[in-house]
Amino acid sequence: MNISSYGLQHIKKEIQHLPNEQLTELLLRLARYKKENKELLAYLLFEAHDETAFIEKVKAEAGFMFSQLPALSYHAAKGMRKILRLLSKYTKFTGSKGAEIELLLNFCDNYLEYADRRTSYxxxxxxxxxxVEKTRTLISKLHEDLQFDYAEGYNNLIEEAEKKLGWFKKNDYLL
Incomplete structure (x- = not known):
């Protein structure tokens, strides 16, 4: 049995011809099958109108998760990866490079505050x-005006990281 997959343009054309009741049914059916679909639909319906408030909620959630990190380095690394997965999911929802940069800068700030600085893990x-490298790359791809807005926060983060972490060399990461 071979099920053909249709392109996005074909699906878009077909959706435009559907009545509202049938479209509602399709959306609810799609939301039932995957948790991420349901979360994306909830974001689009309830949160997308106020992106800054959503970003603040995500930052607060990430900060709480950082504060709950275990002391053992192995488990702390697993916890940080879990936080990064959460942040990447939410940045996919927003679809905004600025939001992604803000969340990554916040992640790095939380790292400096909560991570064990003495670890050699x-x-x-x-x-x-x-x-830090991902943030630098994202900032460099932005328009010059936006680059200037985020560059100050990024460079402050780099300075702070060098002060707090003996192994971190800021010259490797400056914009």
Whole structure:
């Protein structure tokens, strides 16, 4: 049995011809099958109109998760990866590069506040360096005006990281 998959344009054309009742049924059926679909639909219906409030909620949730990290390095790294998965899911929902940069900067700030600075556990160190590099790449892809807005917060983060972490070298990451 071979089920053909249709392209997005074909699906869009077909959806435009459906009555509202049938469209509602399709959306509810789609939301039933995957938790992420349901979460995305809930975001689009209830949260998308106020993106800044949504970002603040996500930051608060990530901050709480950071405060609950275990002391053991292995488990702390697992907890940080879980936070990153959550942040990447929410940035997919918003579809905004600015929101993604804000959440990554907040993640790095929380890392500096809650992570064990004395650890020599390499995966924990790599988590921060990857997120800093990802943030730098995202900022460099923005329009010049937006780059300037985020560059100050990014450079402050880099300065703070070098002060708090002996292994972090800011010259490797400055914009």
């Amino acid at each position: 390499k995966p924990i160190r790599l988590i921060l360096t990857r997120q």
